[in-house]
Amino acid sequence: MPHGKLMAISDLHVAHPENREFLEALRPDSPSDWLVVAGDVGESIGDLGWALGLLRERYAEVVWAPGNHDLWTVRGDPGQLRGEERYLRLVAVCRSLGVHTPEDPYPVWSGPGGPLVVAPLFLLYDYSFRTPTAGTKEQALAEAYRTGVVCSDEFLLHPDPYPSRDAWCRSRVAATERRLAACDPALRTVLVNHFPLVRQPTRILRHPEFAQWCGTVLTADWHIRFRCAAVVYGHLHIPRTTWYDGVRFEEVSVGYPREWRTRTHRPQTPRQIFPAPAVAH
Numbered sequence: 008m009p010h011g012k013l014m015a016i017s018d019l020h021v022a023h024p025e026n027r028e029f030l031e032a033l034r035p036d037s038p039s040d041w042l043v044v045a046g047d048v049g050e051s052i053g054d055l056g057w058a059l060g061l062l063r064e065r066y067a068e069v070v071w072a073p074g075n076h077d078l079w080t081v082r083g084d085p086g087q088l089r090g091e092e093r094y095l096r097l098v099a100v101c102r103s104l105g106v107h108t109p110e111d112p113y114p115v116w117s118g119p120g121g122p123l124v125v126a127p128l129f130l131l132y133d134y135s136f137r138t139p140t141a142g143t144k145e146q147a148l149a150e151a152y153r154t155g156v157v158c159s160d161e162f163l164l165h166p167d168p169y170p171s172r173d174a175w176c177r178s179r180v181a182a183t184e185r186r187l188a189a190c191d192p193a194l195r196t197v198l199v200n201h202f203p204l205v206r207q208p209t210r211i212l213r214h215p216e217f218a219q220w221c222g223t224v225l226t227a228d229w230h231i232r233f234r235c236a237a238v239v240y241g242h243l244h245i246p247r248t249t250w251y252d253g254v255r256f257e258e259v260s261v262g263y264p265r266e267w268r269t270r271t272h273r274p275q276t277p278r279q280i281f282p283a284p285a286v287a288h
Contacts, residue, residue: 012036012119013120013280014278016276021049021054025264034065039118043127044072046076050077068107069104070107071108075201090165090169091167091169116281130223131223132220133224135219136209137219154214184229198239203258204229206222238257239278244263246260
């Protein structure tokens with residue numbers, strides 16, 4: 008099969024009818040294209056299965072990393088699974104569709120720009136992206152509640168069996184770090200995570216208090232340590248390309264209809280990751 012392109016998208020939020028219609032109309036340029044999906048497909052297991060199944064029918068390979076919305080336990084979702092049990096059910100759904108997950112061997116992209124290890128990550132956050140006035144997690148949360156900027160994860164994303172979301176994050180970071188360290192050192196990587204691996208992208212948030220739900224300082228040097236050719240993320244709903252330490256970071260979110268209407272009057276289409284587009288930095 009001839010090589011296609013490595014594409015990426017995130018934050019599909021298919022519970023919104025406009026986003027669902029966008030996804031139904033989405034087609035690859037070539038049946039050889041791969042698609043990376045960096046989380047927040049939907050809030051129900053059924054929606055995630057429908058969306059990723061549709062994409063898997065159209066793309067040569069689909070690689071999924073979970074977002075916080077994928078992990079929510081919402082009223083009406085059958086089974087009401089929580090925390091790690093819910094995550095593992097999502098992994099099982101993906102595997103049944105032939106979709107790569109963070110629990111599987113990392114696939115290797117051999118197309119233009121490769122070979123590259125495409126590594127979907129599940130890391131969460133640990134409240135360490137705090138504002139200068141918040142020295143501790145408790146202070147950061149108190150500040151957020153005072154300003155009314157509180158992520159719905161506090162009510163819908165349960166960490167069971169871990170005592171907290173930050174404890175779950177630390178466990179995921181440690182396990183993932185070991186896996187990445189064991190990758191072939193001769194190969195560069197494309198790291199795919201729902202949350203940005205570095206704090207810099209959160210600096211432009213309208214509400215800085217929200218940054219604490221956007222990642223962890225524990226991954227601040229991963230783009231260097233693990234030989235990144237590119238980093239793919241979403242979550243912020245601010246699609247753009249930035250560069251840190253010479254590494255390209257791609258925020259590839261679609262976002263909510265109210266957001267993408269104000270930008271381009273249509274959702275963000277998948278972003279080309281490789282072959283690397285010609286851009287200045």
